[in-house]
Amino acid sequence: MTYPSVYPTGVTIYNPEKCWNGYTVFQAEDVGALVIDMNGAEVQLWKGLYGFPNKLLPGGYVLGHTGERNPMYGMQDNLDLVQVDWEGNIVWRFNQYEYIEDPGEKPQWMARQHHDYQREGNPVGYYVPGMEPRVDGGNTLILCHKNLKNPKISDKLLLDDTIIEVTWQGDIVWEWICSDHFDEYGFSEEAKNILCRDPNMRPNGGGMGDWMHTNSMSVLGPNKWYDAGDERFHPNNIIWDGRETNIIAIIDKKTGKLTWKLGPDYNSSKELKALGWIIGQHHAHMIPRGLPGEGNILVFDNGGWAGYGAPNPGSPKGIKSALRDYSRVLEIDPITLKIVWQYTPAEAGYMMPFDSNRFYSPFISSAQRLPNGNTLITEGSGGRIIEVTPDHELVWEYISPYWGKAIKLNMVYRAYRAPYSWIPQLDPPEEIPIERIDVTTFRVPGAAPIGRKKETRVEGVLPPYTPPPEYAALCVAADV
Amino acid sequence: MNNVIFTIPGCARCKIVKDFMHEHATPFEEKNVREGGKEDFQHFYTANRRAIYRGQDGIEFPVFTDGVVIRQGLGPVLAYLYGGKRLDGFVSVGTLHKEWVDGLHVSGGNIEDADDFIAMLHYLKSKAMKLKLDTNGKNSHLLNRILDEGLADFVVMDVLGPRRLYSHILGENIALADLERTISIVPRFPEYRFQTTIVRVRREGDLTPAFLTPEDIAETAELIEEITGSKKHPYFIRFLPSTLEPGKSQDADSILPNAIFSYRTAARVHQVLTEIEKI
Numbered sequence: 001m002t003y004p005s006v007y008p009t010g011v012t013i014y015n016p017e018k019c020w021n022g023y024t025v026f027q028a029e030d031v032g033a034l035v036i037d038m039n040g041a042e043v044q045l046w047k048g049l050y051g052f053p054n055k056l057l058p059g060g061y062v063l064g065h066t067g068e069r070n071p072m073y074g075m076q077d078n079l080d081l082v083q084v085d086w087e088g089n090i091v092w093r094f095n096q097y098e099y100i101e102d103p104g105e106k107p108q109w110m111a112r113q114h115h116d117y118q119r120e121g122n123p124v125g126y127y128v129p130g131m132e133p134r135v136d137g138g139n140t141l142i143l144c145h146k147n148l149k150n151p152k153i154s155d156k157l158l159l160d161d162t163i164i165e166v167t168w169q170g171d172i173v174w175e176w177i178c179s180d181h182f183d184e185y186g187f188s189e190e191a192k193n194i195l196c197r198d199p200n201m202r203p204n205g206g207g208m209g210d211w212m213h214t215n216s217m218s219v220l221g222p223n224k225w226y227d228a229g230d231e232r233f234h235p236n237n238i239i240w241d242g243r244e245t246n247i248i249a250i251i252d253k254k255t256g257k258l259t260w261k262l263g264p265d266y267n268s269s270k271e272l273k274a275l276g277w278i279i280g281q282h283h284a285h286m287i288p289r290g291l292p293g294e295g296n297i298l299v300f301d302n303g304g305w306a307g308y309g310a311p312n313p314g315s316p317k318g319i320k321s322a323l324r325d326y327s328r329v330l331e332i333d334p335i336t337l338k339i340v341w342q343y344t345p346a347e348a349g350y351m352m353p354f355d356s357n358r359f360y361s362p363f364i365s366s367a368q369r370l371p372n373g374n375t376l377i378t379e380g381s382g383g384r385i386i387e388v389t390p391d392h393e394l395v396w397e398y399i400s401p402y403w404g405k406a407i408k409l410n411m412v413y414r415a416y417r418a419p420y421s422w423i424p425q426l427d428p429p430e431e432i433p434i435e436r437i438d439v440t441t442f443r444v445p446g447a448a449p450i451g452r453k454k455e456t457r458v459e460g461v462l463p464p465y466t467p468p469p470e471y472a473a474l475c476v477a478a479d480v
Numbered sequence: 481m482n483n484v485i486f487t488i489p490g491c492a493r494c495k496i497v498k499d500f501m502h503e504h505a506t507p508f509e510e511k512n513v514r515e516g517g518k519e520d521f522q523h524f525y526t527a528n529r530r531a532i533y534r535g536q537d538g539i540e541f542p543v544f545t546d547g548v549v550i551r552q553g554l555g556p557v558l559a560y561l562y563g564g565k566r567l568d569g570f571v572s573v574g575t576l577h578k579e580w581v582d583g584l585h586v587s588g589g590n591i592e593d594a595d596d597f598i599a600m601l602h603y604l605k606s607k608a609m610k611l612k613l614d615t616n617g618k619n620s621h622l623l624n625r626i627l628d629e630g631l632a633d634f635v636v637m638d639v640l641g642p643r644r645l646y647s648h649i650l651g652e653n654i655a656l657a658d659l660e661r662t663i664s665i666v667p668r669f670p671e672y673r674f675q676t677t678i679v680r681v682r683r684e685g686d687l688t689p690a691f692l693t694p695e696d697i698a699e700t701a702e703l704i705e706e707i708t709g710s711k712k713h714p715y716f717i718r719f720l721p722s723t724l725e726p727g728k729s730q731d732a733d734s735i736l737p738n739a740i741f742s743y744r745t746a747a748r749v750h751q752v753l754t755e756i757e758k759i
Contacts, residue, residue: 096745096748099712099748099752099753101712109752171741171742171745172741172744172745173738173741173742174738174741175741175756
């Protein structure tokens with residue numbers, strides 16, 4: 001998050017030997033669905049195609065949306081979910097979830113999709129050996145919006161999250177409504193109090209409470225926990241997370257009831273205290289079978305500001321009551337709740353807490369486990385996509401060069417890496433290593449090179465101490 | 481026989497009934513159950529427990545008795561005072577609170593008693609109450625009169641099914657012209673909704689009744705479209721808990737929870753605002 005005024009964009013670090021090489025797709029601000037190779041060459045742009053997110057499918061297909069609902073009346077509603085071929089032809093579309101008549105707009109059916117979807121055949125929407133998503137049939141799970149009132153939560157109009165399953169023909173065959181399960185989430189009275197008064201009201205459409213703000217949804221798929229007899233992790237069950245509540249939950253596909261959850265209160269047990277507060281998280285999913293870490297929960301724990309609770313100095317009303325100014329990528333054992341692997345500012349090499357906010361995206365972002373054990377991380381707010389090894393080595397870095405006009409950010413909601421074989425229209429590209437530039441000597445044109453024209457010794461000046469970090473005499477103590 | 485009315489303090493609905501009795505010089509004794517009448521009501525309740533409805537919010541007041549008949553709630557008490565048992569089909573215990581009164585059934589009573597029903601509605605409106613009425617298609621002329629005289633704020637129409645099954649579901653013959661006229665009137669009220677509850681119906685030639693199907697619901701939605709010329713009415717498909725029994729996929733007597741969406745999809749071809757309602 002701490003950026004200088006001038007810095008390079010595109011690929012800045014690349015070690016082909018240690019990377020899981022492939023194509024990366026992401027929604028480039030104001031541009032469309034963009035595919036880049038490992039050197040950052042832009043090999044395909046589906047111009048203007050929206051992506052919340054974009055996902056590649058085998059055969060050179062991409063999933064996205066043809067438009068957004070006018071934000072004067074809706075909040076992050078996409079008109080549809082479409083599958084587009086390499087040449088830009090729409091080969092599948094779903095939009096018939098709700099018929100919308102907004103003032104001054106053409107009445108139309110809308111999917112009201114947001115944040116996520118999953119095509120049958122693959123539980124998480126990214127490459128998993130032996131679990132290819134279907135491209136010519138199969139059902140699709142879609143995360144959608146629905147406006148409703150639920151007096152248990154608030155008397156205000158809510159922007160609720162729903163998950164629907166639609167067939168290839170477009171028939172809805174399953175629906176789950178988030179607010180129906182309010183009693184299962186375990187909110188404290190303090191949280192219910194502020195939720196009732198302010199369920200995260202947004203001005204769109206005259207005001208609606210985006211109370212949960214679910215931002216990911218995926219299927220568990222086959223896993224070792226279910227194989228061992230733990231019914232909570234039935235392969236058909238669905239995991240999702242809610243940014244505004246700090247909840248990560250698994251629901252039973254048959255009954256809709258919660259079978260497992262983290263949050264909303266991370267002080268409620270010894271295990272959760274050890275895990276620490278997960279705040280405003282994104283892209284919580286179970287690492288699918290066939291990938292290193294399978295069965296564990298991988299999540300981008302944003303930090304930032306989220307949750308409902310007691311008023312405190314950082315949250316005078318108790319909304320967005322938990323705060324942290326850096327992010328973490330966590331891999332969690334869902335049984336013990338212990339952290340199996342993590343990438344935090346410390347693993348990134350930043351001194352904590354002084355430099356923690358150099359790994360920080362307070363919104364959007366994601367993490368994808370790759371077949372060689374590396375993790376592709378989208379540090380979204382700054383448009384940074386990185387690949388790190390299990391021992392935290394940074395082996396690929398890309399900074400999006402696309403800043404939005406209305407939203408002046410080069411943000412990337414979520415990037416996905418796909419194998420070269422998923423785009424048979426292209427020959428695999430050349431992989432050219434990019435050494436990490438030594439920033440102490442790197443200069444822009446016109447800037448003077450490093451090096452003193454004159455050095456003068458001062459008699460009596462002592463050499464500095466080099467104590468362990470915990471003894472560093474800075475204004476605040478170091479986390480060690 | 482003595483008229484007794486059991487009330488609670490601050491009960492606006494009790495006051496409306498008392499006003500009516502005063503205005504009509506009907507003698508009565510008031511017993512406030514939170515004050516002096518508490519013990520009397522306990523005795524009365526113990527002796528007549530089965531005749532007094534206790535809902536989620538407790539007992540609805542006023543409770544009225546003339547020593548023979550017991551009536552409870554604003555609508556039923558007022559209806560009894562207007563017409564004795566003759567209005568029973570038009571009025572039952574409601575569920576709404578504050579300024580709203582429901583339990584008012586346009587199709588439920590004898591049309592010959594409609595004048596008393598209308599008079600009662602006028603009285604409720606004169607007391608600034610909002611009225612929610614329901615109809616199943618019968619008595620369209622009465623519904624039209626209610627519309628003309630501005631007596632309903634919200635009308636719910638139970639469109640029981642498609643034309644060919646309507647009388648089977650209703651359990652009596654209905655003139656289709658009456659049904660269609662009702663459908664055409666309903667959207668003219670300030671607020672309204674159409675709804676169909678998924679029930680079992682015995683079709684001609686079938687030995688056992690079977691649930692309404694998505695095709696039946698599509699036909700029902702089409703009926704509404706055909707009569708009103710619009711696809712954009714609030715239309716709800718209602719499922720009773722006993723209709724949906726998860727896990728009994730082989731049970732022909734239940735509808736699988738996921739199957740309810742095929743009803744909505746079918747209906748939305750003709751009514752795009754169709755929603756599902758589990759009751």
